[in-house]
Amino acid sequence: MDLAVESLKCTGCRICEYACNYHHDLDCSAIGASLMLHRVEKKNYFGMMVKGERNLLLARPEGPELVAPGAQVEGAGASSKPILMRAPCDRCEGEDEPFCVKACPTGCLFMKA
């Protein structure tokens, strides 16, 4: 089972970032999350980025893309940099369901075989 993102369901509320951080750091913040909302605000172009153990999932509205560390990514702004320094997603090991999935109000984040 792995974390999957149905990007078009996302409404950009950002609570998944805080939920993920809660799993890693046991506090309320967004800076230690394994996933983050990438948003080009004036174009309303947005999607989740999820840092995996060996790759980065870019859940773009037009379709997901897996990129390897160090790969050049088209359209990556300054805000996409910090995720590369964070802990990878461990699907909230030890919990019945990942916290981001629990917290998401739209079902955009889910577990998939």
Add this chain to the structure above:
Amino acid sequence: MDRGNVYMGRILLVDLDKGSCEEEELSEDLIEEYIGGAAINLALYERFKDRDPVVLGTGLLTGTFAPAGCAGVLTGKSPVTDSVCHVPLLGQTAVELKYSGFDFVVILGKSEKPVRLWLHDELAEVAGASDVWGKDVWETTDKLRFEHGDDYVQILCIGPAGEKGSLLAQVSESYWGSRDIFGLGASLGKKKLKAIAMRGLGNLELAEGFFDECVQLKNEIASGRIRGFQGLVPILESLGADPGGLKALEARVHRNIASFNCTYPYNSFVMIEEDPKLLKESQKQEPGLLLTDPAGVASLLFLKEGLPAVLRKINRLGLEPAACGRILAQQGVSNVSEAEKSLAAFLVEGFSLDGQGVENVCGVAPWALPVHTEARLVQASCLFSHSLPPRPALGSFEDFSVSQNPVERARWWLERQATCLILGICPLSALLSPELSLEKMAGLAAKACQWDSLTEDAILGKARGVVRKTAVLGRPKGKVPPAWQDPEFESFSKGLLQGG
């Protein structure tokens, strides 16, 4: 009480006369006395009232896992009504403020030269703003984000309308306007404060079990009254907006956006120069705009296909959309270029609705869709922004089990606004979701900071205190529309603010 679970513990006093900042502790005593948000704002306002304060505050649950915990509040004396008002801040602004390290910011006095404030990592800096003075809201937001090297810096700023002192000036939250219908944009302009930029990388502690309780309430909200709806269009439809205007708008909707941790995404992005079905990133830099303001959109619906382009111009100039809509309609404006010409004339000192021959409530634009007495009563009180709207949406008062008596209904609305703005819960979400009850909000607030005596009654008591005290601090100077004026309305109005 565990303060660190809900607040950073810091109040910032910004002295614009001197161009300096000073910090104070947000003490547990102050939280115990007022809880948070609008109630602390009001206490700070009263403490500094001789220095023309504008207070920017976060609620007890702002930025926490509490569903719809996105709200902050601006409190100050409206230059339009000449009375104290509270304007909710939605979106990401208040969350960013709290995580920047400051729970409350009190802006005092007046700068000689244009300045801006930069809040980050528990640091505050007053800097010159000659580089952005004269720029519109979008240019200012872009420039400050570029300068601070981060697209997630949140900006509160004014545009040319605020700089020039038009009473139609609005404080804007980044690009997309705000619920400021009381001219606080002109107040910041008078202070020569162009912008407040915020970036929050701090953290709050968390009580055990709080996350799970929040998730449970979020699930109840998601499967409750809002189920099956999304965006601004259903809200306006439920309130009786013109179906023709809504149809034109709906055809341009790209995707709906939720404010921080809000279950219902009530903001709708509309494309202007781009296909609304586009999934890829647009090659155009500014293809559309985010609609965040039910009142502004309702007021401009008569422009049909022209609405998004006109509203974009209004947002860029930092004008209040509902007021602009009233005047443009009165002038018989029917297209984008006519509207743009008209808007230019609104950017002069003292320009107001009063004197334009349009209906207004103490100088403020009335809610543009049909309402009953209770919604007129809350508008006439001029205490909270009625752009939210001034009544429940998607559902009815019955969904919230409120009696049919208009004064009771108006009191319920005022107290719900005050409650939300004390706790930091989105007051618009609270008009959509009966599941977001006082009982549930109080339960989460008590749990969040391990404060057992923070009961429903205690919160309601503070909310009533905010309504009463704000009303006592000043009565709006203007008049209500002639059609509203009758002895019954007057007696209801008096009863509303004296009772409870």
